[in-house]
Amino acid sequence: MPTTTSQPSQAPKSRSNPIRLIAIVLLACIVLLGLVVLITWLIVKPKRLVYTIEDGSIQNFNLTNDHLSADFDFVIRSYNPNKRVSIYYDSIQATVNYNDQTVAFSGVDPFYQRHRNVTRFDVKFTAHSTALPSSVSNDLQLEKRSGKIQFDVWLKARIRFKVGAWKSRHRTLRVSCAPVLEFSRPKNLKRTYCYAEI
Ligand SMILES: *[C@@H]1O[C@H](CO)[C@@H](O)[C@H](O)[C@H]1NC(C)=O
Numbered sequence: 001m002p003t004t005t006s007q008p009s010q011a012p013k014s015r016s017n018p019i020r021l022i023a024i025v026l027l028a029c030i031v032l033l034g035l036v037v038l039i040t041w042l043i044v045k046p047k048r049l050v051y052t053i054e055d056g057s058i059q060n061f062n063l064t065n066d067h068l069s070a071d072f073d074f075v076i077r078s079y080n081p082n083k084r085v086s087i088y089y090d091s092i093q094a095t096v097n098y099n100d101q102t103v104a105f106s107g108v109d110p111f112y113q114r115h116r117n118v119t120r121f122d123v124k125f126t127a128h129s130t131a132l133p134s135s136v137s138n139d140l141q142l143e144k145r146s147g148k149i150q151f152d153v154w155l156k157a158r159i160r161f162k163v164g165a166w167k168s169r170h171r172t173l174r175v176s177c178a179p180v181l182e183f184s185r186p187k188n189l190k191r192t193y194c195y196a197e198i
């Protein structure tokens with residue numbers, strides 16, 4: 001009985017203490033979580049993704065009055081060398097360029113890439129009478145006569161990293177490749193290494 005009578009006077013103090021305690025614990029948890037994320041990130045820091053073009057062809061090449069029409073077909077290999085980091089590819093835009101002029105666009109379906117996974121995808125591009133500056137068109141014509149042309153294939157992807165259950169915010173991955181396409185050998189490209197940068 002004496003204990004119950006003494007409680008009302010202590011109540012305000014004992015009620016505010018748990019709230020303060022919960023707040024402190026919550027704050028500590030948030031700080032700790034931030035530290036864990038930071039340390040995890042530093043430990044698993046993603047390795048550079050490895051991109052290569054395995055095969056490629058150019059067909060129906062037609063350069064008339066500074067307008068280019070052509071069909072391109074590339075087999076791109078994407079390797080995620082990371083042991084713990086998986087990747088969401090949420091969108092991928094692809095372009096074929098010549099002397100910094102974009103001649104054709106394409107896209108790649110979104111995909112999820114596990115750690116240490118190799119994914120190959122086929123990207124087809126069609127240039128529909130793409131207008132080119134005449135200097136670029138002249139260079140292209142000259143290079144065509146030599147039997148092979150070096151194009152630039154650029155990929156721009158919005159990606160997210162996944163480590164365990166944690167997912168990063170969106171980042172932009174840029175990949176650039178410079179395959180040399182031969183007209184005499186429609187599908188027998190030498191493996192071309194690309195430069196990938198986040
Ligand atoms: C090439 O393109 C021009 C202009 O678009 C067209 O007139 C011509 O027929 C085409 N040539 C071939 C071989 O398709």
Ligand SMILES: *[C@@H]1O[C@H](CO)[C@@H](O)[C@H](O)[C@H]1NC(C)=O
Nearest residue numbers: 111112113114116117118119
């Ligand atoms: C990579 O992942 C894709 C999609 O999940 C799968 O189809 C493919 O077999 C995997 N490749 C390797 C080498 O594990």
